Amino acid sequence: MNRIKTDICIIGGGSGGLSVAAGAVQMGAKVVLLEGHKMGGDCLNYGCVPSKALIASAKQAYAMSHGSALGIADEQAQVDFAAAKDHVADVIATIAPVDSVERFEGLGVQVIQEFGAFISETEVQAGDTIIEARRFIVATGSGPFVPPIDGLADVTYYTNENIFDLREKPKHLIVIGGGPIGMEMAQAHSRLGCEVTVIEGAKAFGNDDPEMAAIVLNKMRDEGITIVEEAQAQKISGAGDEITVHTPKGDYTGSHLLIAVGRKVNMDKLDLDKANVAHDRRGLKVGADLRSETNKKVYAAGDVAGGLQFTHVAGYHAGVLIRSLLFALPSKMKTAHIPWATYTDPELSQVGLTEAQAREKHGDALEVVRFEYHHNDRAIAERKTTGLIKVMVVKGRPVGASIAGHLAGELISMWAMAIANNMKMSAIANTVLPYPTISEINKRAAGAYFSPRLFESTMVKRVVRFVQRWIP
Ligand SMILES: Cc1cc2nc3c(=O)[nH]c(=O)nc-3n(C[C@H](O)[C@H](O)[C@H](O)COP(=O)(O)OP(=O)(O)OC[C@H]3O[C@@H](n4cnc5c(N)ncnc54)[C@H](O)[C@@H]3O)c2cc1C
Numbered sequence: 001m002n003r004i005k006t007d008i009c010i011i012g013g014g015s016g017g018l019s020v021a022a023g024a025v026q027m028g029a030k031v032v033l034l035e036g037h038k039m040g041g042d043c044l045n046y047g048c049v050p051s052k053a054l055i056a057s058a059k060q061a062y063a064m065s066h067g068s069a070l071g072i073a074d075e076q077a078q079v080d081f082a083a084a085k086d087h088v089a090d091v092i093a094t095i096a097p098v099d100s101v102e103r104f105e106g107l108g109v110q111v112i113q114e115f116g117a118f119i120s121e122t123e124v125q126a127g128d129t130i131i132e133a134r135r136f137i138v139a140t141g142s143g144p145f146v147p148p149i150d151g152l153a154d155v156t157y158y159t160n161e162n163i164f165d166l167r168e169k170p171k172h173l174i175v176i177g178g179g180p181i182g183m184e185m186a187q188a189h190s191r192l193g194c195e196v197t198v199i200e201g202a203k204a205f206g207n208d209d210p211e212m213a214a215i216v217l218n219k220m221r222d223e224g225i226t227i228v229e230e231a232q233a234q235k236i237s238g239a240g241d242e243i244t245v246h247t248p249k250g251d252y253t254g255s256h257l258l259i260a261v262g263r264k265v266n267m268d269k270l271d272l273d274k275a276n277v278a279h280d281r282r283g284l285k286v287g288a289d290l291r292s293e294t295n296k297k298v299y300a301a302g303d304v305a306g307g308l309q310f311t312h313v314a315g316y317h318a319g320v321l322i323r324s325l326l327f328a329l330p331s332k333m334k335t336a337h338i339p340w341a342t343y344t345d346p347e348l349s350q351v352g353l354t355e356a357q358a359r360e361k362h363g364d365a366l367e368v369v370r371f372e373y374h375h376n377d378r379a380i381a382e383r384k385t386t387g388l389i390k391v392m393v394v395k396g397r398p399v400g401a402s403i404a405g406h407l408a409g410e411l412i413s414m415w416a417m418a419i420a421n422n423m424k425m426s427a428i429a430n431t432v433l434p435y436p437t438i439s440e441i442n443k444r445a446a447g448a449y450f451s452p453r454l455f456e457s458t459m460v461k462r463v464v465r466f467v468q469r470w471i472p
C-alpha cells in the first residue's frame with residue numbers, strides 16, 4: 001500500500017472538484033485528485049454539454065422547417081439521428097482536454113484514477129493508495145434518481161447517463177419528469193422528429209415562476225409535445241418498444257422511456273461514517289462555509305453539498321473553498337445571487353426571488369416591473385417576440401428577475417450582476433446598450449421602473465415648467 005501526505009485531497013473530478021483542483025494547485029497548494037470514472041463528471045459527459053449539443057441539433061432542424069415567416073421556404077429537415085449523436089460526442093471530445101488527466105497533471109495535481117473511500121477521519125483510500133490530507137473536499141456529484149415505480153425494472157428505460165448514446169430515433173419518447181432535464185430533452189427529441197409525451201407528477205418547471213413557465217409550456221405544446229401535469233407515474237407495463245406508463249390521468253404508451261425525476265447524490269462509495277461525516281439524503285451536512293458539521297477536515301462542493309445543483313454553483317463553491325482552505329480566511333456562500341436557466345426554446349431563467357417569494361418576503365414594499373418581448377425591435381426583426389421579463393424591486397434595488405424568452409439565459413446575467421453587487425435599478429437604466437439588441441429588454445424593464453416616476457409625476461412636470469420659464 002502506498003501512502004501520500006498532501007494539503008488537499010479532492011474526491012471527484014467533476015465541475016466542483018476540478019475547479020478546486022485547478023485553483024488550489026496554481027496558487028501553491030499540494031493537491032491530490034481522485035476520480036473513479038470519467039474526468040469532467042456529469043456536466044461534460046452526461047449533462048450540460050451533451051444536452052446543449054443535442055439542443056443545438058434540434059434548433060437547427062426546427063429552424064429549417066420554420067423559415068417561411070422570414071421569407072425562407074419551410075423545408076422538412078432530414079434528421080440523421082445517429083449523426084446528431086456523433087455531433088454530441090464530438091462536442092464532448094472537443095471540450096474533454098480541458099478536464100483531462102493530462103491537463104491536471106500538467107498543472108501539478110496528482111491524479112489517481114480510482115474511487116476514494118474514507119478509512120478514518122483523516123485518511124482516504126483509493127485503489128492501493130492511502131491519502132492523508134490536511135483537508136478533504138467531497139465533490140462526488142449526483143446521478144439520476146430512479147424511483148421505485150412498480151414495473152420499471154422490467155422494461156428498458158433511459159436516464160441522462162445513456163440517452164446520449166441512443167443512436168436510433170425513438171418513435172415515441174415518454175419522459176417521466178417535467179423538470180429541466182425532462183423538458184430540455186422533450187423539446188430536443190420532438191424537434192428531431194420523435195413524438196414526445198411528458199408525464200409530470202406535479203407542475204412542469206415546478207421551480208420556476210408559473211407565469212413564466214406557462215410561456216414555455218404553451219410553446220412546447222404548440223410544437224406538438226404532449227405534457228400531462230398532476231400525473232404521477234404509478235406503474236409501468238409492457239415490453240420491447242411498447243411501454244405504458246400508468247397515471248391517475250390515464251395511461252400513456254410509447255416506444256422509449258426516459259426517467260428524469262431528479263437526482264440522487266453520490267455517497268455510496270465514500271464510507272462517510274468511517275470519517276464521522278454527517279449526511280442525509282441531500283448530501284453532506286454542511287454550513288454556509290461548506291464545512292462538514294461533524295468533521296472539520298472535510299468540506300463539500302457541487303451537487304453533494306445539499307443545495308442548488310448546477311455547474312456554475314459547483315464553480316462558485318470552489319471559489320468559496322479556495323478562499324478558506326488556502327488563505328484561512330472566513331468564507332461563506334450565499335444563494336440570493338445565483339441564477340439558473342433552462343435551455344428550452346424559449347429559454348427560462350431566474351435569479352433571486354420569484355414574484356411569489358418576493359411578495360411573501362417584502363409585502364407591500366415590492367414593486368414588480370414587466371416588459372414584453374414584442375416591444376423589442378430586435379426580437380421583432382428576428383420574429384422572437386414571445387417572452388416576458390419581470391423584475392422584482394424593493395426600495396430601488398432588484399431582488400429578483402424572471403425571464404422567459406429568446407436568450408433568457410444570457411439576459412439574466414445583467415440581473416445576476418446587479419443582485420450580486422447590490423446595484424440599484426438606476427445602474428441598469430443608466431447603462432447605454434447597443435441598438436438593436438435583445439439586451440435592451442433589460443434596460444426597458446429598468447425603464448419601466450422609472451417611467452411612472454418621471455412621466456406621471458406632477459412634481460416633475462411643475463419643475464420642468466418652472467425651469468422652462470427661466471432659461472433663455
Ligand atoms: C442532463 C443534465 C443537464 C444539465 N444541464 C446543466 C446546465 O445546462 N447548466 C448547469 O449549470 N448544470 C446543468 N446540469 C447539472 C450539472 O451537471 C451538475 O450540477 C454538475 O455536474 C455538478 O458538478 P459536481 O462536481 O458536483 O459533480 P459531477 O460533475 O457529477 O462530478 C462528480 C464526479 O465525482 C466522481 N466520483 C463519485 N464518487 C467518487 C468517489 N468515491 N471517488 C472518486 N470519484 C468519485 C464521479 O465519477 C464524477 O466524475 C445538468 C445535469 C444533467 C444531468
Ligand SMILES: NC(=O)c1ccc[n+]([C@@H]2O[C@H](COP(=O)([O-])OP(=O)(O)OC[C@H]3O[C@@H](n4cnc5c(N)ncnc54)[C@H](O)[C@@H]3O)[C@@H](O)[C@H]2O)c1
Nearest residue numbers: 177178179180181182200201232233260261262309341342
Ligand atoms: N439547464 C440547466 O441548468 C439544467 C438542466 C438539466 C438539469 N439541471 C440540474 O439537474 C437537476 C435535476 O433535474 P431533473 O429535471 O431531473 O429534476 P427536478 O427535480 O428538477 O424535476 C423532476 C420532476 O419530476 C417530477 N416527478 C418525480 N417523480 C415523478 C413521478 N413518479 N411521475 C411523474 N413525475 C415525477 C417532479 O414533480 C419534478 O417536477 C435540476 O434541478 C438542475 O439542478 C440543470
